[in-house]
Amino acid sequence: MAFDFYVSTMWSVLKALPLTLEIWFFGIAFGLVIATGLTWLRASGSKLGEYFTRAYVFIFRGSPLLVQLYLIYFGLSQFDFVRHSPILWPILRDPMYCTIVAMALNTAAYESEIFRGALRAVPVGQIEAAKAFGMSAFTRFRLVTLPIALRLALPAYSTEIILMTKATALASVVTIMEMMGTAQKIQHDTFRPIEVLTCAGVIYLLLNLSIARLFAWVEYRLSPHLRPPPEQSQQIRPVPEVL
Amino acid sequence: MSANVAAAAKAAPPPGDKSAISVRDMRKCFGDHEVLKGISLEAHKGDVISILGSSGSGKSTMLRCINLLETPDSGEVRVDGELIKMKQSRDGRQMPADIRQVERIRANLAMVFQSFNLWSHMTVLENLVAAPTHVLKRPRAECLEQAEALLKRVGIWERRNYYPPHMSGGQQQRAAIARALAMNPKVMLFDEPTSALDPELVGEVLRVMRSLAEEGRTMLVVTHEMGFARDVSSKVMFLHKGEVDSVGEPKEMFAKPPTPQFKQFIANFNK
Numbered sequence: 001m002a003f004d005f006y007v008s009t010m011w012s013v014l015k016a017l018p019l020t021l022e023i024w025f026f027g028i029a030f031g032l033v034i035a036t037g038l039t040w041l042r043a044s045g046s047k048l049g050e051y052f053t054r055a056y057v058f059i060f061r062g063s064p065l066l067v068q069l070y071l072i073y074f075g076l077s078q079f080d081f082v083r084h085s086p087i088l089w090p091i092l093r094d095p096m097y098c099t100i101v102a103m104a105l106n107t108a109a110y111e112s113e114i115f116r117g118a119l120r121a122v123p124v125g126q127i128e129a130a131k132a133f134g135m136s137a138f139t140r141f142r143l144v145t146l147p148i149a150l151r152l153a154l155p156a157y158s159t160e161i162i163l164m165t166k167a168t169a170l171a172s173v174v175t176i177m178e179m180m181g182t183a184q185k186i187q188h189d190t191f192r193p194i195e196v197l198t199c200a201g202v203i204y205l206l207l208n209l210s211i212a213r214l215f216a217w218v219e220y221r222l223s224p225h226l227r228p229p230p231e232q233s234q235q236i237r238p239v240p241e242v243l
Numbered sequence: 244m245s246a247n248v249a250a251a252a253k254a255a256p257p258p259g260d261k262s263a264i265s266v267r268d269m270r271k272c273f274g275d276h277e278v279l280k281g282i283s284l285e286a287h288k289g290d291v292i293s294i295l296g297s298s299g300s301g302k303s304t305m306l307r308c309i310n311l312l313e314t315p316d317s318g319e320v321r322v323d324g325e326l327i328k329m330k331q332s333r334d335g336r337q338m339p340a341d342i343r344q345v346e347r348i349r350a351n352l353a354m355v356f357q358s359f360n361l362w363s364h365m366t367v368l369e370n371l372v373a374a375p376t377h378v379l380k381r382p383r384a385e386c387l388e389q390a391e392a393l394l395k396r397v398g399i400w401e402r403r404n405y406y407p408p409h410m411s412g413g414q415q416q417r418a419a420i421a422r423a424l425a426m427n428p429k430v431m432l433f434d435e436p437t438s439a440l441d442p443e444l445v446g447e448v449l450r451v452m453r454s455l456a457e458e459g460r461t462m463l464v465v466t467h468e469m470g471f472a473r474d475v476s477s478k479v480m481f482l483h484k485g486e487v488d489s490v491g492e493p494k495e496m497f498a499k500p501p502t503p504q505f506k507q508f509i510a511n512f513n514k
Contacts, residue, residue, distance in 0.1 A: 129360035132310055133374035133426060134350030136342075143373055147364050225363050225406030 002195065009186055009199045016182040017203065023096070023168045023178060027103030028161055034104055035111035042116055053112060060109035065167055069102040073174045095174040103167060110160050118153035119145065151222050158215035162208050169204075179203060261287045262324060263430050263461045264309060269318035271304055278304045279315070280485040286430065286463060291456045293472035293493070294465045296482035297508060302465045303357075305482070306434050309463070310352045311345050314338055322348050323429055350378050353423030357435040359415040361407035367394065367418045368403045371425045379426065386425065393421040397451050413444030420451055431455070433464040469512050473497050481505045 038056060041049035060068065073095060082088050091097045122145050130140040172181035183200035187193050266284040270277070278301045286292055296302045308315040311327065316337055320327045327348060328340040339345045361370050371390035375381050394400040397417040399410070407415050416436055423431055436452065437445045449471055456462060456475045466472060472479050472493055479493045481504070489501045500506035 123360075123363070125356060125358055125360035126362050128312055129354070129356060129362065130374075132312060132349055132352075132354040132356075132432075133422075134346045134348075134378045135374065136346055139377050143377060144362055148362075151364065222364075225408050229405060229409035 005190075005192065005195055006199060009183075009196050010203075012186060013179050013183050013196075013199050013203055016177060016179045017207075019176065020168050020171075020178040020180075020207075023099055023103065023171050023176070024165055026100045027168070028107060028164050030100065030104035031107035031111060031164070034108035035115060038108060038112035039115040039119070042112065043119060057109045057113060060106050061113070065102060065106045066170055066173070068106055069099060069170055069174060072102050073098040095171070095176050099168075099171040099174060099176060103164060106167075107160060107164050110163075111157065114153050114156045114160065115149070117156075118149040121152050122148045147222075151219070151226075154215065154219050154222070158212065158219075161215070162211055165208055165211060166204065262321065263288045263290065264463065265321040265324075266305075266309065267319045267321075269305065269308055269315045269320070271301075271308055271313060271315050278485050279308065281318070282482070282485075282487055284480065284487070286461060288461050289459045290478055291460075291462045291464065291476040292478045292480055293476035294463060294480045294482065295467075295469075295472055295508065296488075299484075300482040301485040302482045303434055306354075306432050306463060306465050310349050310354060310432060311339060312354075322351060346378075350374070350426060351429045352432055353426045353428035353430075354432045354434065355416070355419050355423050355436045357438050359407065359412070359419045359439070361415055361419055361422070363407050366404050366406055367399065367410075367421075370407070370418060371422050374422070375425050390421070390425055393424050394418070396424075397421045398447070411444060412440045413447045416440065416444075416448045417451055420448070420455075424455075430461045430463065433462060433466065435465050435467065437466065437468055467512075469497075469509065481508065483508075 038053050042053040072092065076082050076088075076092050082092055091101065126144055126148065127140060130144045135143065168178060169180035171178050172184055175181070177185065179200055183196050187196040190196065262285065264284065264286040266282060269279050269282045271279040282301070282305055284292075284305075294302045294305065304313060307313040309320055309322075311320075314337060319329075325348065328344060329337045330340040332338045361367075362373065365373060368387065368390055371393060372383065372386045375386040375389070376383050391400060391403065394403050397420060399414050399417050399421075402410055402414060402418070407418065410418065416439075420436075433452070437448050440448065445468070449468060452462070452464070452471065453475050464471070464476065474493075476493050478490065479496045480490045481488045481496075481502075483502075483504045488504050489496065491501060496505065497509065500509060
């Protein structure tokens with residue numbers, strides 16, 4: 001009896017997984033684009049760029065994502081010009097787009113800080129060597145700075161992606177029936193919170209487990225120089241334990 | 244002041260065909276501290292010049308000003324007779340006028356660093372191939388072939404697929420020398436190449452450098468290795484407090500120190 005309920009709930013929540021993944025994917029994709037822009041602005045050395053990125057990070061990192069989501073979904077539609085704008089209104093009247101926008105803006109703040117730290121941590125000597133061998137600024141960035149910075153950013157970036165996976169649950173408060181929204185509806189219909197929320201929680205756990213493993217694998221593939229030298233590596237477990 | 248320098252530079256005869264590097268009246272300050280107080284240097288093709296001096300004498304800064312890792316405040320640098328063009332920036336400091344020219348000249352001046360500075364995410368072979376393929380635009384296959392030959396020459400061919408952090412300091416520095424050689428440079432700049440090495444690893448690096456000197460390469464070597472300076476180099480230059488204290492034949496310089504400062508300097512080493 002209880003087992004049947006678990007199976008049917010699991011199945012109903014899983015049917016909402018594609019929607020969760022959609023929010024997740026577009027949120028982090030647009031977030032990455034914005035974060036790249038912010039990082040570039042911050043690293044460009046322009047004072048204006050620095051003030052802008054600092055203010056941006058202050059605002060979007062300092063306030064709750066839920067507040068940002070509410071402001072975007074409920075708040076912006078209060079303005080006439082938003083409702084009459086042919087570009088803004090189609091985006092901001094749709095709760096799905098609003099969630100993606102809020103997530104992208106929010107994660108961009110964190111990611112730009114992660115990238116800034118990673119860029120600063122690239123050993124100066126290796127960049128100097130690239131300079132001394134006549135590489136142009138672009139070649140230097142592509143061959144030396146970027147590959148090293150990416151490896152440095154990866155652990156913190158994967159944490160941010162996992163946080164974003166969990167943040168997709170907030171979409172349920174603006175009427176989206178993704179996994180959390182679906183789970184809440186079943187819970188209201190059946191008054192069986194333990195079973196329903198356990199199902200949702202387990203799916204989130206498994207989702208994050210696979211994301212963490214994926215990042216661990218990428219990190220492993222990208223960091224052969226941080227592993228023991230070739231003749232010893234046979235004795236070492238190939239993939240580090242995560243989670 | 245700067246007008247005088249410009250006039251003097253104009254009046255001076257153009258460097259001859261044999262000049263590999265010519266530095267004239269180079270000055271550099273870090274904040275209030277004047278590190279280089281008007282250094283001049285002439286390196287002909289095939290010269291091996293050891294640059295000596297106690298720490299803080301400006302020898303590394305001078306080397307780094309030649310390939311513009313540091314921008315000199317004034318003075319001129321010619322490489323192979325070609326003047327590195329400089330201009331005044333808005334805040335009155337000197338800066339390179341044409342970064343493309345600087346990059347082209349740097350590609351002819353391979354540098355070997357005290358802390359190796361191999362690119363840690365690339366294997367040794369990739370380290371040797373990166374700059375020749377991306378800067379000199381030479382075909383990859385040809386670069387790989389040359390890289391393997393160079394690694395055999397410096398004795399670390401077996402380590403060609405290793406990453407730098409997996410090698411000893413001496414091996415890393417030999418890889419760094421091979422990386423510099425892969426550029427077929429006109430002049431090689433060595434910035435204290437053995438100072439970061441354990442004493443027992445210094446010999447292997449010095450042997451490679453000695454063989455380079457013997458095949459007639461033009462080298463500027465900032466070093467504390469008195470043996471190398473005395474036996475291998477064709478000229479010794481001693482810097483003291485940002486100025487050229489003395490220059491000369493190594494045998495004469497060490498046998499009869501021309502200045503009390505240099506005498507004091509080598510006396511400290513012989514202790």
